[in-house]
């Protein structure tokens with residue numbers, strides 16, 4: 598993907614081919630379609646044939662991402678799963694480092710993933726994801742992710758929430774720490790992705806701190822319910838309209854040089 602600097606991209610996570618069709622209806626309003634299986638966890642992995650069918654369902658110019666799971670500290674297993682997602686048609690590969698308790702373990706896992714994925718598809722985009730609520734599950738500190746991503750050769754560092762209980766990204770990692778996360782990622786040439794029950798009300802802060810990708814599901818599902826609700830194309834359009842409004846306001850507020 599070619600990046601326009603300072604543009605916040607919208608990643609939407611359908612859980613099925615049916616929901617991917619809803620994403621396809623809203624394709625002009627989103628940037629990345631992210632295949633996951635929420636009933637297997639925050640970054641639950643879906644079946645290879647679902648990734649393949651979703652790749653065939655969404656417009657060819659929209660990259661398809663796939664989550665490899667809330668993974669254990671098992672580098673070989675995870676590398677093989679990541680290759681499976683790549684072979685199935687995903688060009689963004691997201692790994693949730695759920696079972697890694699130290700940066701060294703996380704780097705071990707992500708090095709294997711990067712090699713498995715990029716040996717097969719050199720221009721694939723690999724995302725190392727930690728959890729904003731890491732303190733609740735005992736995995737690596739969220740602020741360690743940019744360095745983990747850099748040292749393992751990933752393209753982006755991400756945060757999501759592990760436990761979807763209504764608490765949000767900023768409840769666990771407040772905006773000033775998310776800004777630090779983004780800054781650390783950018784300083785080493787990586788992209789920064791943020792998610793975790795993000796709502797339109799969070800977009801001003803996410804835009805201001807220079808986030809590259811915002812990942813969303815619940816906010817664009819019927820009734821705001823990421824589990825029982827289905828993705829609604831009109832909610833995707835409304836979310837994008839809010840993103841665009843904040844982007845315009847942010848641009849207007851930044852003094853121009855000279």
Ligand SMILES: O=C[C@H](O)COP(=O)(O)O
Pocket residue numbers: 608610631757761792793794795812813814815816823
């Ligand atoms: O990658 C993004 C996640 O699917 C976010 O889901 P959520 O907005 O329901 O927390």
